[in-house]
Amino acid sequence: MEITDALKTLGIEHTFAIQEYTLPIALDGHDLIGQARTGMGKTYGFGVPLLDRVFDSADVAEVDGTPRALVIVPTRELAVQVGDDLSRAAVNLPLKIFTFYGGTPYEEQIDALKVGVDVVVGTPGRLLDLHKRGALVLDQVAILVLDEADEMLDLGFLPDIEKILTALTHKHQTMLFSATMPSAILTLARSFLDKPVHIRAETSDASATHKNTRQVVFMAHKMDKEAITAKILQSEGRGKTIIFARTKRTAAQVAEDLAQRGFSVGSVHGDMGQPARERSLNAFRSGKIDILVATDVAARGIDVDDVTHVINFQTPDDPMTYVHRIGRTGRAGHDGIAITLVGYDEALKWTVIDSELDLGQPNPPQWFSTSPELYDALSIPDTATDRIGPPTKVLGGTPRTPRRPRK
Structure with missing residues (x-):
């Protein structure tokens, strides 16, 4: 009782x-x-x-x-x-x-x-x-x-x-x-x-991914991924969002870029001390921030039921990492959207993931941050812009050392 x-x-x-x-x-x-x-x-x-x-x-x-x-x-x-x-x-x-x-x-x-x-x-x-x-x-x-x-x-x-x-x-x-x-x-x-x-608690032939998670996959140019991500973050109905990067450096760069565009964002990666990681995660869980950029080390630890979107900024290295990443959304009966930005140098990785998980998307379309198909697929309003406000500070980010003035 x-x-x-x-x-x-x-x-x-x-x-x-x-x-x-x-x-x-x-x-x-x-x-x-x-x-x-x-x-x-x-x-x-x-x-x-x-x-x-x-x-x-x-x-x-x-x-x-x-x-x-x-x-x-x-x-x-x-x-x-x-x-x-x-x-x-x-x-x-x-x-x-x-x-x-x-x-x-x-x-x-x-x-x-x-x-x-x-x-x-x-x-x-x-x-x-x-x-x-x-x-x-x-x-x-x-x-x-x-x-x-x-x-x-x-x-x-x-x-x-x-x-x-x-x-x-x-x-x-x-x-x-x-x-x-x-x-x-x-x-x-x-x-x-x-x-x-x-x-x-499922049949032997059940899909490896949640049935209530919609998966959107497309080819994206490496130099356009940050602009695409900024547009996706303005999608109608977007709530808490996790963005996965493959490396600590990329995670830090993406978080900083989004902060400069005015988004409220935190970061979780291996170069951060545990207190900083916990501050970011607690702020995300509580809703103080609604965007978290993370590396795969945090994929299993972010157990939040109301994540609406997962964005694979970099294609995962293997199928199980893909499953674990997108498993952060569509949880506890909620609907979710998992978006994967496949770089041109990541096409082979995606082919392996698609084949092993039988996702039926072997040849993703090529979209840019200005593509109407991107706006339609993810309910991005026509008013979406490259930045939404003044720069913010990344929660959990590493403070930059001020440059010394030249003599």
């Missing part, structure tokens, strides 16, 4: 398919593998039973400040998001939830563990480091969750995860959630899960 009341205040009263299937099994303490695409409700699929069992299950020892649940996620951004989601659902419960990730001092995290944490959320490397230091005690963990397991594999975290799993020598429940199931993840599941129930 405490959890459902908390969710109701958040406007969550109905389950998604993955939640409907997993909740009864997870609440009974069984190991399970949950498979569903990004944005289909996996967090509360494991979060609700986790909180309920830690708080009130007979086979879980009463909380005493030693971790009872451990949730492992691939990125800092996702750790923050999952921690926030669990905290909102547990607002009526006497549970302490804390998030651990790299890029921040150890002292605060070690102090939190000394005071007492009931539910730990964190990234593999930092959790393993804290365990090796003796700060993170795992012998009372009753519930283990591996979230976005395929992404952790892609990022090279599998050895760290195996070390953590090996440290859990006592009986416990394990839930593994992932959008895809590569062979290495299935091997991991066979090795460390006890007769897991495999739940797939």
